[in-house]
Amino acid sequence: MTLAEYRKRRGIDAAPPEHAAEREHVEKHPGALEYAQIGTILAVITGVEVGIYYMGVAHALLVIGLMVLSATKFSMVVLWFMHLKFDHRLFSSMFVLGFILALSIFTVVLATVGGKLV
Amino acid sequence: MTQAAATSHLETSTGLDNRKLLMWLFLGSECLFFGSLIAAYLLYRDRGTGPPCPSDCAFDGVQYEGLFDIPFTSVSAFVLLMSSVSMVLALAAIQRGNVRGMQIWLFTTATLGLLFISGQAFEFTEFNHEGLSLSTNLFGTTFFVLTGFHGAHVTIGVLILLSLFTVSLQGRIQQKDSLNVELAGLYWHFVDIVWIVIFTLIYLIQP
Numbered sequence: 581m582t583l584a585e586y587r588k589r590r591g592i593d594a595a596p597p598e599h600a601a602e603r604e605h606v607e608k609h610p611g612a613l614e615y616a617q618i619g620t621i622l623a624v625i626t627g628v629e630v631g632i633y634y635m636g637v638a639h640a641l642l643v644i645g646l647m648v649l650s651a652t653k654f655s656m657v658v659l660w661f662m663h664l665k666f667d668h669r670l671f672s673s674m675f676v677l678g679f680i681l682a683l684s685i686f687t688v689v690l691a692t693v694g695g696k697l698v
Numbered sequence: 699m700t701q702a703a704a705t706s707h708l709e710t711s712t713g714l715d716n717r718k719l720l721m722w723l724f725l726g727s728e729c730l731f732f733g734s735l736i737a738a739y740l741l742y743r744d745r746g747t748g749p750p751c752p753s754d755c756a757f758d759g760v761q762y763e764g765l766f767d768i769p770f771t772s773v774s775a776f777v778l779l780m781s782s783v784s785m786v787l788a789l790a791a792i793q794r795g796n797v798r799g800m801q802i803w804l805f806t807t808a809t810l811g812l813l814f815i816s817g818q819a820f821e822f823t824e825f826n827h828e829g830l831s832l833s834t835n836l837f838g839t840t841f842f843v844l845t846g847f848h849g850a851h852v853t854i855g856v857l858i859l860l861s862l863f864t865v866s867l868q869g870r871i872q873q874k875d876s877l878n879v880e881l882a883g884l885y886w887h888f889v890d891i892v893w894i895v896i897f898t899l900i901y902l903i904q905p
Binding site for chain 1: 712714718719722723725726727728729730732733734736737738740741768769772775776779780782783785786787789790791793880883884887888890891894895897898899902903
């Protein structure tokens with residue numbers, strides 16, 4: 581059976597509708613102004629990161645500060661620019677699963693083989 | 699209608715496009731790939747048997763200056779971050795039906811990507827002049843493998859962006875095709891977030 585015959589038998593239009601979830605997702609996207617604002621925040625955070633690096637703060641404090649700022653930038657790009665904040669949860673699951681697995685391997689390797697971050 | 703065009707509009711049980719689902723699955727697997735490379739770098743960077751080192755170090759009582767040039771790398775990180783902004787603006791433009799705007803932002807993104815790759819090529823050359831190669835020490839091996847693979851990803855991203863730009867000049871990308879730009883954007887943003895992590899863990903946090 582061809583696709584056209586299948587569609588005719590099931591009463592589906594010849595011109596199929598767009599994916600409903602996709603259309604809904606696109607409508608929720610922020611506008612150019614909001615993207616520009618997020619870009620500005622990301623640029624400022626990068627500046628702060630470099631500033632902290634040269635401030636000569638205690639090493640442990642430097643590591644914690646940089647990790648927090650980096651995680652903030654990471655989250656902002658993933659949530660707004662990659663639209664996971666507005667998108668279907670299935671997409672988030674795919675990415676978060678990979679990310680958690682990577683983080684687990686990362687932690688286990690460094691903990692067992694003796695690498696150090698600080 | 700071609701077979702490719704027909705299948706791209708097939709309804710799915712999830713109501714989601716399979717291509718986008720596949721892209722997210724791919725990006726999830728890429729997290730594992732880069733996570734392993736970063737872990738390997740952190741594990742081996744301090745186990746070098748000799749200079750050069752990422753930061754200031756001493757061997758046999760001789761002090762060696764670190765290789766990393768933080769101001770230069772900060773500019774590179776900023777360039778790649780801004781390319782993510784231009785990429786998302788390209789997507790916003792095509793979703794509003796503004797093909798011209800998309801073309802401008804796509805070209806801007808590709809240009810910023812090329813600028814980043816040029817910076818990386820310059821950095822690699824400088825390091826090589828300082829005596830660091832893939833086989834000099836464990837720092838060299840893990841550093842070049844990690845940043846080299848990231849650079850390769852950026853290069854592929856630039857090629858994808860330039861392909862999209864060329865296709866759009868032929869009038870073959872309209873508002874209804876915005877998913878193509880979105881998929882390229884997802885890949886590009888992923889490359890950017892990997893650099894966000896590399897910039898912090900490899901360049902800014904020194905042992």
